[in-house]
Amino acid sequence: MITTYFNITIEFDGKLPQVTLPNPDFFKYLGEEKFRALVSRHYDLLAQSSIKHLFPTHEFALQNAKSRSADFFIQLMGGPEYYRENRGEPMMRKRHLPFTIDMDARIVWLQCYQIALQELKDVPGHLIQSFWNYLDKFSLWMINS
Secondary structure, three states: OOOOOOOOOOOOOOOOOOOOOOOOHHHHHHHHHHHHHHHHHHHHHHOOOOOHHHOOOOHHHHHHHHHHHHHHHHHHOOOOOHHHHHHOOOOHHHHHOOOOOOHHHHHHHHHHHHHHHHOOOOOOHHHHHHHHHHHHHHHHOOOOO
């Protein structure tokens, strides 16, 4: 049994870290439906969190945000290029600039993913760990205040 560690990088000097892409087998193992359910669960947790003001409150808008986020990660892990087809190049750092994202908001965002990932059943730990490691470093790129 592989233990998954959900360590959150707290030390940040403003220099953007190198980000290692998650193992594409994580998406292949879950499949699109379960992966979209994971992202949806993450957003449901965010909608109840202290940073809910950063996310859409109207159900239709929230569903669109869930879909866009899942599309981004699916493409990132070698799946269909839904994001590029529907939104263009990801440019995630630029897309997040209108929102005030500090270290505390980032930590809450990650904690919601911790919960969602811990709820996955029968997924090899090394695949979850690979996705988590990506999220931890990638999320540092979104800090803008």
